[in-house]
Amino acid sequence: MARARRTLRETGTTGVRAWTRRHAFSLLSSLGSLARYPLASLMTVAVVAFAIAMPLALHLALDNIERAAKQWERLDTLSVFLEIGIDQPGVDRLTSRLSTWPAVLAVDPISPQQGLDELSRQLGLEPVDDLLADNPLPWVLEVTLAAGTDRAALIQRLQANERVDSVLVDLRWLERLDAMTDVLGQLAWLLAVLLAAGVAVVIGNTIRLDVQNRREEIEVMALVGATAAFIRRPFLYSGLWYGLLGGLLAWAMIAAGLMALAEPVARLGQTYGEPVRLLGPAPAIVVAAVGGSALFGLLGAWLAVSQHLRRIDP
C-alpha cells in the first residue's frame, strides 16, 4: 500500500505542482502550434485585429468630435434682440451692465444699420435701405458666454429684462451634431458587438481546422490516458493567444493611425486659430478591447473544441 502511494506521487498525477506542469505543457504546446504555421496564425491575428480596430477607431473618432463640439458650444453666442425704439445711450447702458455679469464673456452691440448692411450683403442685394423707407431691424446684442455657463438660466435672466424683446439661440446645428454622434455612438456599440461575435467565429473556425489537422494527435493522447480537459487545453490557449495578439495588434494599429493623423489634425486646428490635439483611447478602453478580444477568442475556441472533440469521440 505504501509502495502504491509512493508510485502515485512519483507519477505526479496529483497536487498543485503536477497541475502547474500540465498547464505549462499545454501552454508550450499551444505556442508551438501557433509558431508551426506562422503565416496562417498571423492572418488570423490580423483579421481579429481589424475586427477590434474598427469599432475602436469609430469610438475614438466620436470621442474626439464630441470633445471638439464642447469647445464649439462655448464659442457660441446668443443673439439678444432689443425692443424697437431703444436709443443709443440705452443700448450702451445695457451693454455695459451685461458685461459685468460673470456668465458673460463679451457683448457686441449691432446697430439696425449694421444689421441691414450685413443682411443686404448676405442676400447679395443692393443696399436694402434704398428700398425701405424705414429700417425695420432692432438693435441686437451678440452675447458671448463664459465657459461652463448654464445657458438656459442666462436666457431666462436676459428675457426678464424689459428692454429685451427676444433671445435667439442658434444651436440647431450643434444639436444635430450631438444627435449624429449619438447615432454613430450606438452604431459603434452595435459594430463592437457584431465584430466581437466575428472574432469568436473567426478564432473558433481557426481552432476547428487546427483540431481537424491534429485529429491523430488527439486520438493518440486519448489512447494514452489524456483527459478531455487536457486535450482541450492547448486549443483554448491558442484561442486566447489569437484574441490577445489580435487585440494588441489592433491597439498598435490605432496608435499608428493616431500618429499619422496628428499632423493634419493640428494643421486643421490652426485654421480655426486654436490648438486641436487628437486624444488616444483611455487606458480602460484599451484594457477592455484587448481583454475582450482575448476573452472572445477563448470563447470561440471553447465552442469549436467542445463541438469538435465530441464528434471525434476519442
Next chain:
Amino acid sequence: MISFQNVSKRYPGGVHALNDISFELGRGEMAFLTGRSGAGKSTLLKLIALLERPSRGQVLFEGRNVGKLARRQIPYLRRRIGVIFQDHRMLSDKRVFDNVALPLMIAGVSFGDIKRRVRAALDKVGLLDKEKMYPPMLSGGEQQRVGIARAIIARPPVLLADEPTGNLDPALSAELMDTFLQLNQSGVTVLIASHDLELIKRLGQRVLVLDDGRIVDDVGRRGGPGSGDSDG
C-alpha cells in the same frame, strides 16, 4: 486482473466480432491471443482499454465493470493499461523522446523525471541513440519498440499488445518477446495478440485461441500468479 463474462461485441451492420467470450487473466499472468485475422483479437484488446464498449456481457478490470465506467473516468483506466498498436500510433511530427514522454506529460511528471525515465525506457528497448529522431525516420521494428517504450513508461500494471511482431524479422521478434517476458517477470500482466504461432509455442505461455469471435481453445492456463507450471 482482467475478466470477460459472456462478452459479445456486434458492430453496426450486424457483424459479430466477438460472441459470448469468457475468460480470466490473473494479476502478473502472461497470455497470447491468437487466431486468424478477423477472428476478433483486436476487438478483444480494444474492449479492455475501452476503445470499444461491449454490446453484451461484462468486462472487468481490477474487479470493476469497465462498461459502466463514466466517460470522464476512462482516461484514468487507460493510464493503468499500456497499449502497443500494430500501426504504432506514433505522432510523426514529434521526436521519439516526446512520443515516449507523452503519458508522463499527461500525468504532470516533472521534466527532470521525464527525461530520466524516457532515457531508461528507450535504453530498455535499445533506442537510446534515436531519441532526437522523428518516427518516420525509423524502421518498422524501431517504431514498434518506441511504441513499447511509450506503453511501459508510466509503469502500468497491464500491458496489451496488438501484433507487436507483425512486421519484424524473426530475430527482432524473439528479442521483442524477451522484452515482454522480462516485463512480465517484473510483475506486469501481459496480453499479446499475435498470429506468429511458431514464436508463441516456443515461449510456452498460456494461449487463448480465437476463431470467428469465440474462444475455441485455452492452452497452458497456469494455476495462478507465480506458479510456473505450463503444459502448452
